[in-house]
Amino acid sequence: MNSSFPRLVEAVTLCFMSLNESCPRTVYTLALRGPLYLLFAVIVILIVIGNLLVICIIIFSQHLHTSTNFLVLSLSVAGLLLGVVVMPFSMVRSLETCWYFGKVFCNFHSTVDIILCNTTVWHLTFISIDRYLAVCHPMEYQKQMTNRLCVAMIMSSWSLSSVFGFTITLLDPEIKRKETFHMNCFGGCFALHTKEIGVQYSIIFYFIPVSIIVTVYSRIFFVAVRQSKLIHSYNYNPKAPLKSKGFKATKTLAVVIGTFLVCWTPFFMCNIIDPIIDHSVPPLLYEVFMWLAYLNTMFNPIIYSFFYRWFRETSKNFWERLLNILI
Template identity: 35%
Template sequence: MKPELIHNGTDGVNVMHPCFESSDLFLMFPSDPSVICILVYSVLAFLSIATICGNLLVITSVVYFKQLHTPTNYFILSLSLADLLVGVLVFPFSMALTVTSCLHQENLICKIRDVFDVSLCTSSILNLCCISIDRYYAVCQPLTYKSKITDQVALTMIIVCWGVAVMIGLSIVIGGFNQGTCEEMCSVTVILSNIMGPVLSFYLPAVVMSCIYLKIFFVAQRQVNSIQSSKSLSKVERKATKTLAIVMGVFLLFMSPYFFCVVFQPLFSDPVSIPVIETLNWLTLSNSMLNPFIYAFFYNWFRSAFKMIITGKIYQGDFGDSKLI
């Protein structure tokens, strides 16, 4: 996600980013890039490929294996789709059009990149909200869980998430970000965009998720200490809740620094430097790579599914009904 930086002139910009050099009012990729630039883009290309491959494994697993056709995994599928699109669309756009380059060449392509960036990030956190709601009913109301969180309900929640994410992404980009001091340059629209955008797309969902998982934690503790713990809260549900809470925690850890910067920076006297913004931007994007590894580490059935896909076993016959370990 990229705020629209306010910066006067091009002096010193070429030393702020290892892969661009200034030419009049434009920033250009040099014909003879530095070693640091090559190293940076090699790392980013690896992150993009890992993000695409990892999330493709998750999506293929949930779609192919019938054992994984559950509302919880449908939410995971939707989250993986958002992360996959980050790897396919946002990573290449952000490598070609960095914060630094779009600062001086603001155009339609930069706007399109920003819409993808904001929308997919918002979709990820809204899908995590859906997962937390799913876990709440699974743990806190296990007897009514299957009747309340059905496949149709899950599909409806996912569609709403994506619709809201796209609307927020378009609204924020059209309203405009400001990453700089608020003197005469900040209109009411830009100020609202800087505040309301992050509140709607990050802070509010984060607070909701945190409250839900705290509630789940306290209920789970009571159930574990009760005589009926073995009936009311299965080992599978506890593990699923713990794993998805870790996914949410990692997401918040990677996203929080950027959003803190976006909201509070206009109140400071000096704008945050471009290298810091670039680093925080890539930190948020790299989160999309981690979820498949978390699933593989905690879930035996995802590990089994990944192994069958990677070894090509699913192409040798119909294994959709296979019992995953």
């Protein structure tokens, strides 16, 4: 039957033709793989450049050495590592539908992927808590948000994610999947697709952080609105919009959290539903959700540049100084 849609799959073959236990390979047409390689490469480059810029700006700007920005710095380090260590190999796996880098590197790649993605989620959680203290308790903020607490937040994010990532690697959940998913074949590299680990993973690194973020953000929103109305009442002007530092910070946080939810929710929902329905979620759909989650790492530096004036001004000064040094 003829179709008006272009053909996307060229052939179904094996990852390693000489091996009987090779995983199956879906060969996408060059017309599909070419643009997608270009798109993914651009995404990786933007993630690396954007997060590297944030890191450099915070490190080399003394006035930005605050607890909030140290959390942002650590978040950007995770994003940079994700763009350099994880995503290029995920790109090849997604588009070639095979893993050509060996079993040992598969375990390393999966572990680092889990650690960096989960670290990102927990950093966003702690940043929302930091903003809660700044907006809802401004008088006590400097006293409460100490460098020691900031370091504890950063270490907790990395430590909890690392423990869980290495635990998954040691448990080797791939062997628990059904044989129909070729988890014991050569050329496959998958993780987090067992029912038990998928549910635990999603609860620890999505539903708990999201519950904290939504609760904290709701509190910030109501406090910021109340502060804005109070300021508005002292300087009465019926046509003037409600404005305050806290309210602006709340709108920015809303964009950050909204972007996070849009990027990560489909992946975690798929991660829970797939084992329950006997792994019948199409692999292509899972890959799309995975790359949508990766995009969150690209959006964060863009949000900083659009919504934080200090970032725009410092970025401009940073580039001017860099050009002066080079010239």
